[in-house]
Amino acid sequence: MKKPVLIIAYYWPPAGGPGVQRWLKFATYLRQHNFDVTVVIPDNPDYPIIDQSLIDQVPEDIKYIKVPINEPSRWASSLSRKRTKKMQKGILPKSPGFLQKLMIWVRGNLFVPDARVGWKSSVLKAIHPYLLENIKPTIITTGPPHSVHLIGLDLKKKYIGFKWLADFRDPWTTIGYHKHLKIGNSAQKKHEKLEQEVLDNADLIIVTSPHTGKEFASKSKTPIQVITNGFDIQSNATTRQPDGDFTLSHVGTLLSDRNPNVLWETLSDLCKEDNSFKSDLQLQLAGNVSDEVLLSIQHYGLEKNLKQLGYLSHHEAVEVMFTSQCLLLIEINSEDTKAIIPGKIFEYFASSRPIIAIGPENADIDNLIQHTRSGQFFNYLEKQQLKKYITEKYKLYKKGNNEGQLNDHIFSYKRENLTKTLAKTIDYTWE
Incomplete structure (x- = not known):
């Protein structure tokens, strides 16, 4: 039975x-x-x-x-559909207006x-x-x-x-x-x-x-x-380097608090130091991205290297993972986020593309990446180590050897x- x-x-x-x-x-x-x-x-x-x-x-x-x-968000949407949807997605403005402040207070204290x-x-x-x-x-x-x-x-x-x-x-x-x-x-x-x-x-x-x-x-x-x-997707059939530009892709929501200035600054430095790197670099963002993140990218002179893909279906997102040179995993630099393991990291594993992760020191995602040998984790103060790793991956890319990793540790997360x-x-x- x-x-x-x-x-x-x-x-x-x-x-x-x-x-x-x-x-x-x-x-x-x-x-x-x-x-x-x-x-x-x-x-x-x-x-x-x-x-x-x-x-x-x-x-x-x-x-x-x-x-x-009975969804309160439908009532709130009658006031501002666009703002309500952003709040539902977790995109909270840094400088909210009166109506937004009221909606945030109501959400936090009455529900x-x-x-x-x-x-x-x-x-x-x-x-x-x-x-x-x-x-x-x-x-x-x-x-x-x-x-x-x-x-x-x-x-x-x-x-x-x-x-x-x-x-x-x-x-x-x-x-x-x-x-x-x-x-x-x-x-x-x-x-x-x-x-x-x-x-x-x-x-x-x-x-x-x-x-x-x-x-x-x-x-x-x-x-x-x-x-x-x-992950439940079919893992990448190959660990070999995909064709195309030196593409660094982030799949998923990128909120203001998750804005990795250390990454944008590092990429900007590499572009200034090497015209070839600047020519080959493509930064792809798939998903909802806050205005603050886009302004930071522009501030560091990377807007011409940026490709915004918007929200993608699951199938389309997996295709982006499989065809990227490296995958970006960004977590908020906070004690509160050490426990957060984004669900997408497991499909990152299955894609067999090298992961560049940035987050708080002693985060659980660091242990996962080490366990699966799927990339490298950096805290927000490790700019030189981050720069060195990206440079190493770029050199491998130029030789056609930027290979990924598939092993039994990865498959344990099926x-x-x-x-x-x-x-x-x-x-x-x-x-």
Whole structure:
């Protein structure tokens, strides 16, 4: 008899972004491990990013419970659709106007833990029949939005006979963008109280990075399992250098706080020192890019080397990865971001193209890159080391030898292999 699993997730195709793919793939592969999977998703969501290509990856026979949601972003969009979409994507202006300041304050203080908190009551009502029909189900909530975890918390207070796994794709109260939401003391205390209740009442906590695991272990005695994100694409068939310019590509959102001036300055210096490098260099940015980042690139005289690709479908983004000379991975230079492991890093691994990563010292992404031997990590003070590495890659490129890396360490991050760990984790909670 198959074991019932109920996955409650706000983000689901056609929503775009790497966070969608985590549970889309887990839901797909769990069925190969004797699990009967049902997914709870919003019926009418207002997703900030749409990627229709992901719909083709959803199994035709997957079971759904679709629950209507009243999205505050639709009300806010009546005031300013463009500004609301930017805020949903995480692009917060450095100098917001009055209306933007008001929207940010409302988001941070009136919607705790987030603007989807109103969905909870509807989901609890909609899944009641499922709980009556299924014996010993495993319920998995995944956040952000962390309000989804409050559904699991309420279920723990009202029902018995099930196991609850809370999956944290990002930290909660220590996530970097909290400081930009102008959260008051009362709202902050509520965040911390809710986080503590979720950590203490879940049967098991799943996190995507070791740093988050250590943080939660210091707060709660609930068992914790680290299951990173991964990749499900066909890995690059070759590690050889692709044709074309010396292309450095960043795939994904590039916010103002993630603006790597040390990189732009390094590339500018190399262009000034070597006309050949300047002629060969192409800087590609795929995804949403803040105005501050574009102004910095212009300030360092790199605008003629820049190619803005805009938001790409998943298939198009993978093509960019496969055909780039090096891939850029940029994280905010903050203590809060050491735990962040961007989902795209795993598809970077699968692309077999060298990674140039910049982030805070002792970041988890540094360990991952070392483990997979897939590139080099630099903190924001290591300009000379960064310059030396890019120069080395450029010299290899000129010789046609800028090769990538594929190995067993990389393949351990295939979604299918990670699902085996998840299946064992679910079984563990019932022992």
